[in-house]
Amino acid sequence: MKLAILDRDGVINEDSDAFIKSPEEWQAIPGSLDAIARLSRAGWRVVVATNQSGLARGLFSMDTLNAIHARMRRELADAGGFVDAIFICPHGPDDGCRCRKPAPGLFEDIASRYDTSLQGVPAVGDSLRDLQAATALGCTPWLVRTGKGPRTLQAGGLPAGTRVCDSLSAVVDELLAGD
Numbered sequence: 001m002k003l004a005i006l007d008r009d010g011v012i013n014e015d016s017d018a019f020i021k022s023p024e025e026w027q028a029i030p031g032s033l034d035a036i037a038r039l040s041r042a043g044w045r046v047v048v049a050t051n052q053s054g055l056a057r058g059l060f061s062m063d064t065l066n067a068i069h070a071r072m073r074r075e076l077a078d079a080g081g082f083v084d085a086i087f088i089c090p091h092g093p094d095d096g097c098r099c100r101k102p103a104p105g106l107f108e109d110i111a112s113r114y115d116t117s118l119q120g121v122p123a124v125g126d127s128l129r130d131l132q133a134a135t136a137l138g139c140t141p142w143l144v145r146t147g148k149g150p151r152t153l154q155a156g157g158l159p160a161g162t163r164v165c166d167s168l169s170a171v172v173d174e175l176l177a178g179d
């Protein structure tokens, strides 16, 4: 099984320091939906792993998050793409949960859902915490220069073996070239 794990904010859609709190605020990064569609057409399973502490902070409800994801799935379907599943951490930074990245819980859940090792599975993020959670399970970390990516790159300290690309579209170019 070819599996790819994507962060959401700053990878698929434009990030906002004020959080994405409504479907209207969810705006795809140019090329990202087409990139996922290319993976889908090539037989990859694409899953999303996303910290959504706005839930714990009371900025939006689970119903609203579902509406945001319905918009994402609809636009993605229009582009010919499909996301298999969305794994969410709903907690805040002080909740001590096991799923808020950089903790590895979401990736553990993915490994168990698909009953597979994540060794070498590409995981794409724009923040250090995405890459740290990914490498804990043996994924190959990919950093994009969208969203918080430029800041992350400048701060340094990336996990060994991190691949850096301009965007999700550029990551997918490389993944499909290596298929």
Ligand SMILES: [Mg+2]
Residues within 6 Å of the ligand: 007, 008, 009, 010, 011, 015, 125, 126, 127, 147
């Ligand atoms: Mg992000």
Ligand SMILES: [Zn+2]
Residues within 6 Å of the ligand: 089, 090, 091, 097, 098, 099, 100
């Ligand atoms: Zn959590």
